Amino acid sequence: MLFEDILIIILKAVDGERTVSSPYHLLKGKKSGQTIQDIGYYKLHPYFGILPKLEKKVYDKAIQKLFDKGFIITDGQVVRMSEESLAYQPAAPSVNGWKYRGNEQLFMARLSLIVQTLSHIHQNHRVFDPVVIADDVQQWVKSYLHRIDYRNEVSCRNLKAEIAGSLSKAEVDDAAKKIVLQRLSGYKVGGLTWEQIAAMESKEVIDIRLQAIEALHTWMEIIETEDYPLLKVLLDGVIQKSSLTETARRTESYFKNGRSLEEIAALRGLKTSTIEDHFVELAMNDPGFDILAFMGGALYSKIIAASQSQNTKRLRDIKEIVPEASYFQIRLALATKGEIK
Template identity: 40%
Template sequence: MHFHQILLFIIHKITGQRSENAPYYLLKGKKSGQTIQDVTYFQLHAFFSILPQLSKEDYDIAINDLFKGEFIQLKESLVYITNKGVKAIPLDKKLLLNGWQYRGKEQIFWKRIDLVVQTLSQFQANEKKFVPNQKDIATQHFVKDFLVQYNFRHSNLNNYIKQEIFHLLENPSLDDLHRTLFVYRLSGYNKTGLTWEQLARYYHLADLDIKIIFLECLHTILDNISMETSPRLFNLAKDIHIDTPLTDSAFKTNSLFEKGYSIEQIAKIRKLKINTIEDHVIEIVSNNKKFSVSSFISKEQIGEILQLSNELHTKKLTLIKDRLPEVSYFQVRLALTKGEQIHE
């Protein structure tokens, strides 16, 4: 998908219920209660934190382009998709992004692969002194340990790595452009990987579009890596998958819940506002379907809130709360979060 298509996809999900900046915070991976809960509310896991370096300037330009093209409308600080915008979304295409699972860490995986390939290529050409393409010290140490582990000087590691890469690139979900971008970004002996600008110019695409297509390739590879079929690349993917998707603060709160503390007690222990702990609860519930909310809200209240949400065709808290004054905003958020989990 291209950047404008992703924006339209997100806006289609949140139309009339969030501001024009909501997709920006989602793509950047903002760890606020609102953004985290929106991931679950609107089933937008694929796009969370896929563009952590996205500038507000580039985002605003894209939103303005969509507005001028009549793909979206802006009313009273809310963003709406138009019929023209809906028709521009490639709904027949399979989503290849998995932002919630990787949150930018796929770039660490890429740096490791790039440096491994460069190093093996240099040694194969008997050029042992070279400037590493990846300057990150942690990446260099990881790759050094990896190469030593596989005794790269006296093994056939070069061919094994090549075979595993080819195997993963043969995934039918990928097209030729995905595969080409992956290969063209690699560096080797007397060969430097092409820059985003060079690739964008060659394929007549925007830089952001090229980066997203490349990201789709990385996510697809990571989603399909296994120890059985790609043992070496599997080891290069160590610690790339997010095992604990909670933010550090929410993780600490969750640990206290597991010990039986209440929201009020946790707020006092951690010296945080109750609203902050409630945000943590929403984040925890978004990530853990088994987390019990019975101490915060009854099944009857959840059912009532979800029914009203469906009747009003909205997830706007104020509209629901106004009709159900006996429940709190926190309970409305909880019910909507649990409701989306049911429909996953």
Template identity: 55%
Template sequence: MLFSELILAIMKPVNRQRTISSPYHLIKGKKSGQTIQDIGYFGLYPYFGVLPKLDKKAYDHVVQSLFSQGYLRANEQVIELTEKALNANVADSPLNGWKYRGNENLFFNRLSLIVQTLSHVSQSVKTFDPIVNNEDIQIWVKNYLQQIHFRDLAIVQAFKKELITTLTDSNISETHKLIITERLTGFGLSGLTWQQMATSKKLTVLDVQLMMAEALHGWMAEIEKSKSPLLLGLMEGVIQQSSLTATAQRTEKLFERGFSLEQIASLRQLKTSTIEDHVVELAMNDPYFNFQSFMSQELYKAIISESRRQQSKRLRDIKEHLPDASYFQIRLALSIKEENQ
């Protein structure tokens, strides 16, 4: 998937319902209430946080190219796609952003330093400049290497075999596999820069960085599936164990103890609107969420009916026709899983 294809994949479900900058916040992994809700509203889980360091100017440049290519119409308020964009196919992708939330970079940094270390050990070279300068990662890798007895050449060969086997078996293209290997540094061999890779493949740097995320997500899925013991150890803390953000988890515990939204806001020293964001997130992820303490069944049905009539999840448009409903109630109703509808 190219970066421009990623933007269109996000824009298609939110067409005429969100601003032109909303895909940027999603790709960056912004944990605002609006972005988290949009993931659930529009099924955008795969794309969340896939490029945490995305530069806004670089994003804007690609958006402008979509305008010039006839994929977008000028609209100061919302995204407005042309027929050309709506008819364009969305490329299949192994992206699983909500599961990893940028932590694929932690996995790869650990891997890079381990590969560099093992390649030098196998050549009996004891000193080298580490490719990763982060002290926490260096400490983690040092502990990991000691646990697997890394000076044993049989372990080095076993690690190499796991790496090659899982990468070969992963459901990603040969180009994706090449991108991973070209970034690795070993004895007498330096990994390529993003610019070098982009130039050699006639792609942009953003394209290559996105394909790297795709490659890592696809590869890590294979590592999980095959339960490769040495590589699986590198994924400690990488996979998100909860579908909720950490702050929503803390609100959930208090909510389950019977505290009201106002009480939770006071206890956590947060705005009530922030706690409402958390409740919407809870509803988005819980198929059995009971919403009836926040609105009647009749109001819930009215909101869903109006959303379907308009074929829109834009809050302002729904509220115009249901003035008695609060924005929180509308957001909550739209977040309820279909099992409760």
């Protein structure tokens, strides 16, 4: 999985309707109303937040390469795909950013410290420099090791068997699995840095990181859905349980108790526009959301028809065709994906 391919996939989805920085905010996991609504409009859930620490200079370098290749061009404030890029169809990676929100790193931190600790203990070396220094992870691992009776060799063998068995079932390139394993440390074995692995593979660091993320997402899906009790515990707090952001859930609770948009804004001390963002998020994710509480069926139908006839989700373009609709109503209608729920 190459970073450039992911950028092309995202930019194709928003072709001609978003600025060149749109994929950056999406990959970082920015929780703004614009980014959240774009996830639903363009079905970009897999890529949300997969690179929470993405550096702008790395992003800009990759974008510039796409410009240099003639894959993308600017059109006013938006970016468009060239004919050459439209002919290029990169394979979609097996990632689920909306589900994990970058928390695969928490899973990996726990696993790394567990493997390192068990490796040293079973070589009778109890003093070592932990690969993870975060107190919360260290305390979690300490509790976990006592729970599985880490002194018992049977428990250790079972854990090792679960790791090998579950990882072998992950349908991802062996090269990606290898990167994950190369990051692990043990007795007299140091895990490799991203830079070391990238140099060995003659690849960019960002591409190596993405390969590892794809391997972890695929692997964690196997662990979650199949019978791996020793590993499944490592997913505690890793999987996003709700499709909504925390702040949208709070707005939802007020709405279900009969509060109006304006009342919720006042009660929460937030701008009306922020609460509108939450309602758009609710419309995208809640099958039972009553959009007709905010507009009549006729207006809803006109908005959807305008979007479909012009093949656009740009609010300004739809507003010109349906001037009686507010921007908020247009956003809500688009969030339902063309169906009244």
